[in-house]
Amino acid sequence: MFEKIRKLMKSESAEDIRAAISELDPAPLLADLERARAQRTEALLGGTDEKVAIAEKELAAARIAVERADVARNELERKLSAAEAAEFDREFLAKRASADASAEAVLETVRKRVVPAAKVIAEALNQMEESDRLLSEVQVALHANLTLDNAAGRSAPLVPAARRIASADLLPSWAAAMFERHSRLV
Known part of the structure; x- marks a missing residue:
């Protein structure tokens, strides 16, 4: 999931960024985090030090995955705002140029x-x-x-x-x- 999102994060297109945001589903990551917490609790209560270490490692990985998703969403939302602003600017400037050209054409018709x-x-x-x-x-x-x-x-x-x-x-x-x-x- 993160590899695809990393590729989409490189895009400046609002459409691609929206697609990347929609790919970020925190539900499975949060479920993994809860499962890792439960396994760590189980290991602490009845497992060996080795099982506790493995459970802690899995819990840390699950926390990092949730944090990555959160950071990625924030970054994508920031990029989306910038991309939408840039797209608006391009569209506005194109409309403005068209309106200006139209007004110039009227002036030229009047002149001629x-x-x-x-x-x-x-x-x-x-x-x-x-x-x-x-x-x-x-x-x-x-x-x-x-x-x-x-x-x-x-x-x-x-x-x-x-x-x-x-x-x-x-x-x-x-x-x-x-x-x-x-x-x-x-």
């Missing part, structure tokens, strides 16, 4: 694709502002001439660019809403 798109969107918003300005001028003229028989008086109100964008269903709703929020006329 969103920034140019944002410039185009900013251009469109600027165009919409100019359109809103022109539309406002037309609306003011329209209101001023409502009762007159001229082109302004006969014209229907114009639909602002942001409303046209939203009703055209060209963009996701969040993007269309961005244009509506930016417009002064919606």
Whole structure:
């Protein structure tokens, strides 16, 4: 039993260390110790000095085996804690590296694709502002001439660019809403 445990103690794997701990069954060792104590008592009460010496030797060996098992368990439990901590660290660092790489990939996508798109969107918003300005001028003229028989008086109100964008269903709703929020006329 101890030879196999010695081999497993050399491992740094938590799985191997758990296997070694499960191999440590103190029950047979404690039974051997009790048997050795009983034999020593028997030898002391009715045996020769030679039988007492043999019984003492067997008792000492049984005590050492129990102590070895106890020391081995303590050492294995210490190693298990260290191995589990090391395994946790490896897993955590791998997850952290993966999360960091993912965030970097998002940044790179934004850098390569969103920034140019944002410039185009900013251009469109600027165009919409100019359109809103022109539309406002037309609306003011329209209101001023409502009762007159001229082109302004006969014209229907114009639909602002942001409303046209939203009703055209060209963009996701969040993007269309961005244009509506930016417009002064919606």
